[in-house]
Amino acid sequence: KKFAVFASGNGSNFQVLAEAVNNGLIEGTIELVVCDQPNAFVVQRANELHIPVFTFQAKNYPSKADFEKEIINELQQRDVDFIVLAGYMRLVGPTLLEAYSHRIVNIHPSLLPSFPGKDAVGQALKAGVKITGVTIHFVDEGMDTGPIIAQKAVEITPDDTHETLQGKIQQVEHSLYPQVVNQMIQQLDRSKKEEEQNK
Ligand code: GRF
Numbered sequence: 001k002k003f004a005v006f007a008s009g010n011g012s013n014f015q016v017l018a019e020a021v022n023n024g025l026i027e028g029t030i031e032l033v034v035c036d037q038p039n040a041f042v043v044q045r046a047n048e049l050h051i052p053v054f055t056f057q058a059k060n061y062p063s064k065a066d067f068e069k070e071i072i073n074e075l076q077q078r079d080v081d082f083i084v085l086a087g088y089m090r091l092v093g094p095t096l097l098e099a100y101s102h103r104i105v106n107i108h109p110s111l112l113p114s115f116p117g118k119d120a121v122g123q124a125l126k127a128g129v130k131i132t133g134v135t136i137h138f139v140d141e142g143m144d145t146g147p148i149i150a151q152k153a154v155e156i157t158p159d160d161t162h163e164t165l166q167g168k169i170q171q172v173e174h175s176l177y178p179q180v181v182n183q184m185i186q187q188l189d190r191s192k193k194e195e196e197q198n199k
């Protein structure tokens with residue numbers, strides 16, 4: 001199976017996904033990185049790994065539908081089967097959702113539905129909860145909504161700062177995301193086989 005990773009910033013999740021592809025943990029290939037911040041570190045990571053990157057700037061398009069059409073074109077040219085969001089700081093619009101219906105997943109640094117949106121780590125610290133975590137979910141039109149695929153809890157200890165908690169959460173993300181992406185590939189393979197048998 002072929003997938004694309006969408007990111008806007010650092011790209012540490014992209015990096016572990018690419019490594020998991022290279023060592024065979026993920027039985028698929030990353031065909032493209034899509035990035036809305038041309039100067040983001042993820043672009044450099046992708047270049048080093050020789051993975052093609054499509055960058056764009058939303059401000060250069062009249063609407064979201066316009067840049068999403070261009071993204072879809074890039075994805076279809078490369079036969080991309082599904083999309084993995086990894087720190088993509090934009091809401092996916094109806095154009096892309098329709099083209100990749102039930103084939104877009106996201107990772108979020110909290111136990112959803114708690115603390116959706118920006119700075120989930122800061123939100124959890126401010127709320128004083130003792131447990132937060134990581135959620136991987138299918139993407140729908142909402143902000144960090146959509147059916148949950150996997151979750152893992154992370155304990156918040158009294159000495160945690162934003163930085164240490166973020167570190168703990170990212171560690172969990174980096175082991176969970178490759179596993180779940182591979183499960184998704186197996187699932188897509190099974191559905192395809194069933195479809196063929198029912199023809
Ligand atoms: C992750 O914490 C992810 O949960 C959130 O954005 C962050 C991306 O980190 N959606 P990175 O760019 O993969 O390092």
